[in-house]
Amino acid sequence: MDMSGEYQIAAPREKVWEGLNDPETLRASIPGCQSLEKTGDNAFSAKVVAKVGPVKATFGGDVTLSNINPPESYTISGEGKGGAAGFAKGGADVKLADDGEGGTILTYTAKADVGGKLAQLGSRLIDGTSKKMADEFFSNFREQVAPTKESEVASEAEPTPAASTPAAVSARDDSEEGFAGLIQNRFVQASLALIVLILLVSLFR
Amino acid sequence: MAENGIGAPVRRKEDKRFITGAGTYTDDINRHGQAYAYFVRSPYPHANLNGIDRSKAEAAPGVLAVLTGDDVAEAGWGGLICGWMVKNKDGSDMRAGNHPVLAQGKVRYVGDHVACVVAETYAQAKDAAELVEVDYGPLVACSSTADADQPSQPQVHDDVPNNTVYNWELGEEAAIDQAIAAAAHVTKVDLINNRVVPNAMEPRAAVGEYDAAQESFTLYTTSQNPHVARLVMSAFIQIAPEHKLRVIAPDVGGGFGSKIYIYSEECICLMAAQKIGRPVKWTGDRSEAFLSDAHGRDHVTHAALALDADGNFTALKVHTKANMGAYLSLFASCVPTYLYATLLAGQYRTPQIYCAVDAVFTNTVPVDAYRGAGRPEATYLLETIIDVAAKELGRDPADLRRQNFIKPEQFPYDTPVALTYDTGNFHAGLDKALEVADYSNFAVRRAESEARGKLRGVGFSCYIEACGIAPSAVVGSLGAGVGLWESAKIRFTHTGVCQVLTGTHSHGQGHETVFAQLMAEKLGVPIDNVEVIHGDTDKTPVGMGTYGSRSLAVGGQALANAADKIIEKGKKIAAHLLEAAEADIEFKDGSFTVAGTDKSKALGEVVFEAYVPHNIPQGLVEPGMEEGAFYDPANFTYPSGTYICEVEVDPDTGVVSIDRLVACDDFGVIVNPMIVEGQVHGGLAQGIGQALTENCVYDSAGQLLSASYMDYCMPKADDLPSFEVSNTMTACSHNALGVKGCGEAGAIGSPPAVMNAVADAIGTRIQMPATAEKVWRALQANKTSQAAE
Numbered sequence: 001m002d003m004s005g006e007y008q009i010a011a012p013r014e015k016v017w018e019g020l021n022d023p024e025t026l027r028a029s030i031p032g033c034q035s036l037e038k039t040g041d042n043a044f045s046a047k048v049v050a051k052v053g054p055v056k057a058t059f060g061g062d063v064t065l066s067n068i069n070p071p072e073s074y075t076i077s078g079e080g081k082g083g084a085a086g087f088a089k090g091g092a093d094v095k096l097a098d099d100g101e102g103g104t105i106l107t108y109t110a111k112a113d114v115g116g117k118l119a120q121l122g123s124r125l126i127d128g129t130s131k132k133m134a135d136e137f138f139s140n141f142r143e144q145v146a147p148t149k150e151s152e153v154a155s156e157a158e159p160t161p162a163a164s165t166p167a168a169v170s171a172r173d174d175s176e177e178g179f180a181g182l183i184q185n186r187f188v189q190a191s192l193a194l195i196v197l198i199l200l201v202s203l204f205r
Numbered sequence: 206m207a208e209n210g211i212g213a214p215v216r217r218k219e220d221k222r223f224i225t226g227a228g229t230y231t232d233d234i235n236r237h238g239q240a241y242a243y244f245v246r247s248p249y250p251h252a253n254l255n256g257i258d259r260s261k262a263e264a265a266p267g268v269l270a271v272l273t274g275d276d277v278a279e280a281g282w283g284g285l286i287c288g289w290m291v292k293n294k295d296g297s298d299m300r301a302g303n304h305p306v307l308a309q310g311k312v313r314y315v316g317d318h319v320a321c322v323v324a325e326t327y328a329q330a331k332d333a334a335e336l337v338e339v340d341y342g343p344l345v346a347c348s349s350t351a352d353a354d355q356p357s358q359p360q361v362h363d364d365v366p367n368n369t370v371y372n373w374e375l376g377e378e379a380a381i382d383q384a385i386a387a388a389a390h391v392t393k394v395d396l397i398n399n400r401v402v403p404n405a406m407e408p409r410a411a412v413g414e415y416d417a418a419q420e421s422f423t424l425y426t427t428s429q430n431p432h433v434a435r436l437v438m439s440a441f442i443q444i445a446p447e448h449k450l451r452v453i454a455p456d457v458g459g460g461f462g463s464k465i466y467i468y469s470e471e472c473i474c475l476m477a478a479q480k481i482g483r484p485v486k487w488t489g490d491r492s493e494a495f496l497s498d499a500h501g502r503d504h505v506t507h508a509a510l511a512l513d514a515d516g517n518f519t520a521l522k523v524h525t526k527a528n529m530g531a532y533l534s535l536f537a538s539c540v541p542t543y544l545y546a547t548l549l550a551g552q553y554r555t556p557q558i559y560c561a562v563d564a565v566f567t568n569t570v571p572v573d574a575y576r577g578a579g580r581p582e583a584t585y586l587l588e589t590i591i592d593v594a595a596k597e598l599g600r601d602p603a604d605l606r607r608q609n610f611i612k613p614e615q616f617p618y619d620t621p622v623a624l625t626y627d628t629g630n631f632h633a634g635l636d637k638a639l640e641v642a643d644y645s646n647f648a649v650r651r652a653e654s655e656a657r658g659k660l661r662g663v664g665f666s667c668y669i670e671a672c673g674i675a676p677s678a679v680v681g682s683l684g685a686g687v688g689l690w691e692s693a694k695i696r697f698t699h700t701g702v703c704q705v706l707t708g709t710h711s712h713g714q715g716h717e718t719v720f721a722q723l724m725a726e727k728l729g730v731p732i733d734n735v736e737v738i739h740g741d742t743d744k745t746p747v748g749m750g751t752y753g754s755r756s757l758a759v760g761g762q763a764l765a766n767a768a769d770k771i772i773e774k775g776k777k778i779a780a781h782l783l784e785a786a787e788a789d790i791e792f793k794d795g796s797f798t799v800a801g802t803d804k805s806k807a808l809g810e811v812v813f814e815a816y817v818p819h820n821i822p823q824g825l826v827e828p829g830m831e832e833g834a835f836y837d838p839a840n841f842t843y844p845s846g847t848y849i850c851e852v853e854v855d856p857d858t859g860v861v862s863i864d865r866l867v868a869c870d871d872f873g874v875i876v877n878p879m880i881v882e883g884q885v886h887g888g889l890a891q892g893i894g895q896a897l898t899e900n901c902v903y904d905s906a907g908q909l910l911s912a913s914y915m916d917y918c919m920p921k922a923d924d925l926p927s928f929e930v931s932n933t934m935t936a937c938s939h940n941a942l943g944v945k946g947c948g949e950a951g952a953i954g955s956p957p958a959v960m961n962a963v964a965d966a967i968g969t970r971i972q973m974p975a976t977a978e979k980v981w982r983a984l985q986a987n988k989t990s991q992a993a994e
Contacts, residue, residue, distance in 0.1 A: 053915075084245075084331075084335050087248055113908075114908070115248045115250075115906070115908050116249075116315065116908075117248070119904070119908035119910055120315070120910070120913065121912060121915065123908075123916065124916060
């Protein structure tokens with residue numbers, strides 16, 4: 001399975017980089033993460049509850065970081081084992097770039113192999129589930145590195161399910177029309193600009 | 206004709222209990238104090254087993270035992286064997302590899318048996334299985350049939366170089382190459398016979414029991430052949446001597462071949478039962494069935510058919526790679542050889558045939574016989590290549606076939622691939638099928654479809670198959686480890702109840718009805734007075750079970766022979782009672798009559814005299830009325846037929862609809878036409894499933910991706926037309942009943958008929974299954990290439 005995505009995060013590269021290397025930030029960002037510990041300079045171990053279609057399991061995994069080039073890029077790789085549910089292993093190349101407006105554009109390309117029940121029952125669902133988890137991760141991650149107390153502003157401005165999604169991050173992904181639609185929404189764009197402004201002020205004061 | 210005898214469409218006696226949910230299947234059997242087993246299976250297709258820590262699982266609630274390969278090694282058990290030795294081209298033995306009952310050192314496919322957890326409840330066993338800590342050292346896996354024997358591929362078994370089980374051949378390659386070089390026309394095809402999963406309605410299950418006082422085991426299991434199971438478990442796995450191992454196969458909900466074999470789970474239930482001193486039950490779920498029931502087919506074939514300038518077939522050359530999976534299953538080795546290459550003559554006079562088969566190991570579920578076993582693969586190849594040749598030569602596919610048919614007067618016919626067809630009339634079958642299919646008006650129907658924007662195609666398949674694999678001396682010379690005779694016993698009781706004990710096993714075939722009909726025919730016994738007993742090694746005579754459409758042709762003939770012995774003995778008693786000479790006694794419709802008189806005794810009266818022999822002089826006959834017979838056929842039987850399929854393809858969606866499927870079969874004498882029609886319907890559904898919907902998919906890493914009904918598409922009622930089934934008849938010449946066998950024909954004959962129809966409709970040949978996506982893509986590719994021209 002191959003996938004890639006791009007996320008805009010309303011925080012500077014250094015801040016994003018810091019978050020990507022901080023166990024507490026990661027723990028709060030990874031969907032279903034029960035624990036995450038730093039086990040070495042560039043290694044983490046984690047327990048994550050994940051559900052792929054009919055398969056739900058607690059995955060225990062070890063993750064290492066390599067090709068580290070702060071605050072621009074690294075490679076994350078690892079393996080998670082979910083007992084009877086099977087396993088997943090893979091890696092992702094993560095790159096950070098300035099978006100020219102004080103924020104960061106994060107791009108990743110990931111490759112993963114799944115085995116056991118995950119492959120048997122969930123192979124057709126894995127792409128979708130992975131995308132969903134990646135989106136959730138970056139949505140959570142943005143909340144961590146760039147908290148948006150004002151996200152209510154967006155929901156009040158446009159009380160639709162899309163707009164009520166915390167919106168300080170916009171994601172661009174061809175297969176994710178929800179986010180594409182979000183960006184096109186004028187109210188949300190206005191809110192975004194406001195939030196980004198507030199964030200920038202709050203972050204750098 | 207006797208009432209409800211041969212030829213009567215009697216409703217199945219067994220269906221009342223099946224339809225009302227009153228059958229007794231293995232999972233319905235619950236023994237006192239029973240515990241439950243759950244198997245830890247490998248999620249890796251190929252990995253070293255570096256260690257198994259069972260301590261946490263052993264400490265879990267309700268857990269009674271955790272068994273691993275170490276326990277099996279400690280018990281000194283042998284491996285799961287392959288019962289058929291196939292030789293390489295150079296005469297050396299095939300390499301079978303070792304198949305431990307629980308994995309030792311290495312796991313070789315996703316689903317391979319790593320450990321067994323036994324607990325008070327199924328849920329506890331399943332939960333504790335999660336706590337078995339297995340240290341896997343993942344290895345690169347080999348999952349490609351076509352590439353498995355390349356030196357670069359990972360080795361599945363260390364002692365099987367290049368993953369090659371055998372390189373086998375039949376025929377003279379040099380002679381064939383000459384014939385092909387000299388041919389006016391040569392047609393070539395590359396075919397994949399897709400891997401399929403058997404999907405019996407009832408998943409496998411087992412209950413193991415150990416009687417410490419008798420030091421004996423009882424195994425209830427989902428088996429097509431309980432005696433074979435006992436033989437293998439006793440003689441090869443060495444679980445217990447045969448008299449200390451009783452195997453009972455109660456009602457079994459379908460097998461299609463997958464329940465012939467001896468599996469790890471049933472063996473381990475016995476081990477666990479002995480260890481904990483309580484009965485142990487295992488019931489597989491559907492996911493486990495996908496992961497552990499032997500799969501079917503999986504061939505990659507290149508073939509060339511040579512024709513002379515008049516369209517006569519002059520030579521056929523075939524090279525097939527057959528995927529055996531990770532271990533060699535019980536009869537796996539003979540399926541792509543003696544049940545495949547020997548059928549490549551089909552219905553035709555092709556004078557020279559050469560077939561080379563490379564059997565390869567891969568990190569996938571073992572592959573073995575599945576409804577048709579080898580004959581569907583042979584038929585698919587032959588009927589495809591002939592269709593392609595007809596298209597290339599601009600010939601009508603029916604005419605080209607007819608031109609090359611073995612002629613009715615040529616029987617018995619020796620094929621160049623070692624078989625002798627005793628009887629058949631292929632012209633009659635084709636003619637009848639063409640008539641039923643209204644082939645002459647196909648063009649009208651095609652135009653009508655085109656007017657609605659649909660593409661209509663017609664496809665033919667003229668199959669022959671070989672049932673009732675025999676005789677024992679021949680199969681033995683070809684490498685079989687067993688004889689393939691069958692046994693039967695007829696036992697009358699005082700009150701005239703006729704008990705039929707057979708070594709065959711019914712798991713959907715309707716033996717309880719058909720064998721009762723044979724008794725009605727032979728002995729005049731009302732079918733309600735017949736009790737058919739099968740599936741229990743303690744009750745029935747030693748038998749070889751049911752597969753290869755053998756039950757009637759082999760087991761039924763054994764039963765008929767036993768009935769003749771009953772008549773013989775009855776005549777002696779009747780002659781005494783009627784004060785006539787034995788030679789003057791005739792037996793008909795259940796009565797012994799003095800020829801030319803009205804003096805007679807009913808069979809029931811004779812039976813009573815046999816059990817209450819107050820008037821029988823000492824020494825005339827033994828008391829009682831019980832006779833048995835063993836029957837070893839002189840040859841295979843050869844059912845044949847013509848199937849014609851018409852499909853309609855929607856060019857916008859690629860959806861293939863089967864509009865008509867005409868099946869005209871020659872099964873020899875038919876005992877119960879209703880059951881035969883049902884068997885044909887079932888076979889057709891499975892064949893159509895393989896052609897249109899079913900496909901077992903492994904990814905390149907060796908993971909099974911199609912392991913549930915979300916991804917593995919079984920044919921459903923709306924995928925199937927109302928079948929048009931008819932028959933022609935040439936009686937089998939070497940069994941007295943004249944019967945041939947009908948269980949597999951539908952699955953053998955239908956895939957090429959469907960695929961030829963699809964190719965005719967869309968103008969391109971695609972590999973099975975012809976899913977909407979594949980058909981649509983083929984149609985788009987056609988458009989693109991036409992536009993380019």
